[in-house]
Amino acid sequence: MSFAIELVISFFLIVGGIFVLVGSIGLLRLKDLYVRLHAPTKATTLGLGGVLIGSMFYMHYAQGYITINELLITLFLVITAPVTAHILAKVALHHRVKMMQRTRNPHHVETARMQQAPQVLEDKSKDKDSNTIK
Amino acid sequence: MLDITVIIVSGMLCVALILNLWRLIIGPHVVDRILALDTMYINSIALILLYGIYNRTPLYFEAALLIAMLGFVSSVAFGKYLLRGDIIE
Amino acid sequence: MSSPSSVYSKLLPMPYHTVLLVIVWLMLNSSIGLGHILLGLVLGIVIPWICAPLRMHQPGVKRPLKAISYVLIVLKDIVVANIEVAILVVGPMARIKPGFVAIPLDIHQDLPITVLASTVTMTPGTVSCDISEDKKWLYVHVLNMPENEQEVIDLIKSRYESRVKEIFGC
Numbered sequence: 001m002s003f004a005i006e007l008v009i010s011f012f013l014i015v016g017g018i019f020v021l022v023g024s025i026g027l028l029r030l031k032d033l034y035v036r037l038h039a040p041t042k043a044t045t046l047g048l049g050g051v052l053i054g055s056m057f058y059m060h061y062a063q064g065y066i067t068i069n070e071l072l073i074t075l076f077l078v079i080t081a082p083v084t085a086h087i088l089a090k091v092a093l094h095h096r097v098k099m100m101q102r103t104r105n106p107h108h109v110e111t112a113r114m115q116q117a118p119q120v121l122e123d124k125s126k127d128k129d130s131n132t133i134k
Numbered sequence: 135m136l137d138i139t140v141i142i143v144s145g146m147l148c149v150a151l152i153l154n155l156w157r158l159i160i161g162p163h164v165v166d167r168i169l170a171l172d173t174m175y176i177n178s179i180a181l182i183l184l185y186g187i188y189n190r191t192p193l194y195f196e197a198a199l200l201i202a203m204l205g206f207v208s209s210v211a212f213g214k215y216l217l218r219g220d221i222i223e
Numbered sequence: 224m225s226s227p228s229s230v231y232s233k234l235l236p237m238p239y240h241t242v243l244l245v246i247v248w249l250m251l252n253s254s255i256g257l258g259h260i261l262l263g264l265v266l267g268i269v270i271p272w273i274c275a276p277l278r279m280h281q282p283g284v285k286r287p288l289k290a291i292s293y294v295l296i297v298l299k300d301i302v303v304a305n306i307e308v309a310i311l312v313v314g315p316m317a318r319i320k321p322g323f324v325a326i327p328l329d330i331h332q333d334l335p336i337t338v339l340a341s342t343v344t345m346t347p348g349t350v351s352c353d354i355s356e357d358k359k360w361l362y363v364h365v366l367n368m369p370e371n372e373q374e375v376i377d378l379i380k381s382r383y384e385s386r387v388k389e390i391f392g393c
Contacts, residue, residue, distance in 0.1 A: 003135075010139040013184070017143035019305060020180055024150035026312035027157050027173055033165055034364045035321050037350050039312050040173040045345075046305040051143070051180045058136070059192050068250045069195040070183075073202055077176070078301075080206040082344035082351075084172055087213035089352040089364065092165045094217055104322030104368050111325075112353040112362040118325035199251075 005061050009054045016050025019043045032100045033092050041085040049074050140188050147181045168212045175205030234268075236275035241267040281334040285392030293386050300346045308348065311367060322368035323352070326361045326376050329384060335391045336361070342383050349375070 026039025052070040059065045093113040099106065111118050151174060158170040179198045186194035235241055241264075248263035249255055284290050311319060330336060336358060340351040348366035355362075365375055 006136050009136060013139055013143045013187075016180065017146040019309065020177055021146045021150045022309045022312055024153040024173060024177065026308070027170060028153045029312065029316065030319070031316060032321075033163060033169075034350070034352075035319060035366060036166065036169065037364070038308055038348065038366045040169060040176075041344060041350065042301070042305050042308050043312070044173055044176050046301060048176055048180050051183055055183045055187050058187050063190060063192065065192050065253070067192050067195060067253050069192075069199060069253060072247070072250050073179070073195070073199055076199075076202055076206075078345070079341070080202075082341035084206060084209045084213075085344050085350050086340060086352070087210055087217075088165055088169055088172075089350055091168075091213050091216045092163075093353055093362075095163070095165065097163050097165060100321060102320060104320070104372070105324065108323035108325055108362055111355075112323070115353060115356040117355050117357065117360050118362075 005057070009057050009061075012050050012054030012057065016047045016052075016054060019047030019050060021047075023047060032103075033097045034089065034099055034103075037085055037089055037092075041081050045077050045081045048077060137188070140184055144181065144184050144188075147177055147184065150177050151181070164216065168209060168216075171212075172205060172209045175201060175209075179205075235271065237271040237278070240271050243267075244270060279333075282332050282391045284390055286390055289386065290390045293390060296382075296386075297342055297346065304346050304348065308366065311348075319366065320368050322365050322372065324363045324365055324368075324372050324375050326363055326379055328359055328361055329380075330388055330391070331358050332391070335387050339384055339387050342387075343379060346383070349379070 020043070023040045023043030026043065027036055030036045030039060052074050056067065056070040059067050093109055096109065096113070099109075108118055154170045154174045154177060158167050158174070161167040161170060179201050182194050182198050182201070186192065186198075244267035245260070245263040248266060249259055252259050328336065328339075330339065336354065340354070340361060343349050343351045343361070343363060350364045350366075351361055352364050353362045354360065363375070363379070365372075369375065
């Protein structure tokens with residue numbers, strides 16, 4: 001295995017590791033749940049993608065296996081990460097999890113958890129009696 | 135050179151796992167804990183892949199794929215349970 | 224006696240899914256041996272038989288080339304988004320100004336909305352939170368809100384929604 005290929009593999013692995021680490025730092029550092037959702041769903045997925053590409057190159061050039069499983073894992077994660085984030089955000093809205101003081105438009109939470117159209121602030125007379133979510 | 139890289143990146147991932155564990159313990163709300171658990175799943179997939187590179191075997195990809203699927207299903211199941219419990223109340 | 228086309232649709236209720244299942248099976252085994260292809264074909268025919276009654280009608284992809292270019296654009300955006308988010312996360316917390324935005328939707332079928340919501344979650348500083356019951360509003364949490372929230376709505380509508388609309392032809 002030549003030095004250049006080792007360099008490329010190391011680059012992918014280190015970039016992946018840095019992104020995973022940044023995602024976890026974000027998970028710990030950010031102040032409220034909605035903001036915290038951003039870091040793991042994006043950074044960690046891309047980081048894992050980097051590690052997977054690095055390991056795919058390695059398996060191909062060093063061992064001679066052509067493994068496509070990694071592509072499958074990457075694809076699976078790219079499809080499932082948004083779904084998890086969406087469901088967790090939905091759960092957070094339903095439980096009215098506390099949010100940062102400076103969050104803009106907090107009134108959207110009430111209509112969003114009832115799955116209704118957003119209220120214009122002046123128009124308070126809209127029907128809020130729909131407790132009939134599935 | 136690659137061995138050193140693998141060890142360095144494994145160190146980063148271990149630090150990331152510890153940070154996730156911290157959030158799992160202190161998380162003020164249940165949703166925080168689910169999010170931390172989900173992130174831990176993904177980080178452990180990366181760690182398993184690195185272990186595969188270190189041992190020079192492609193055997194661990196199957197394990198990684200299984201963990202990816204189980205992690206997704208369990209996070210969604212937790213979320214669904216919390217959603218339904220709240221609505222029944 | 225039934226016509227050939229109905230026999231065909233009974234034998235292979237979802238032809239695209241059959242092809243997809245065979246490809247995924249071969250990818251899982253990382254080989255293209257004859258045995259794997261045969262086993263994949265059996266799975267690819269039997270699973271659609273079982274799942275056909277559960278199927279809900281979804282609009283198909285009308286323009287495959289547009290879909291490919293959309294995937295490439297989204298992949299590029301994912302990388303850019305991650306770098307932006309990484310800088311925000313490591314930097315000072317006071318710079319983050321979160322907020323909620325409600326986006327009016329022009330598309331009303333389930334599959335295009337799912338694609339759009341997933342894209343919104345994977346791209347710069349936005350996570351889709353909920354959708355209204357009548358499928359006309361998508362609630363989005365923005366990590367770093369510009370002064371004028373209309374900018375976010377316009378970006379999502381012009382960059383992603385118009386393309387999704389073209390791809391599914393609705």
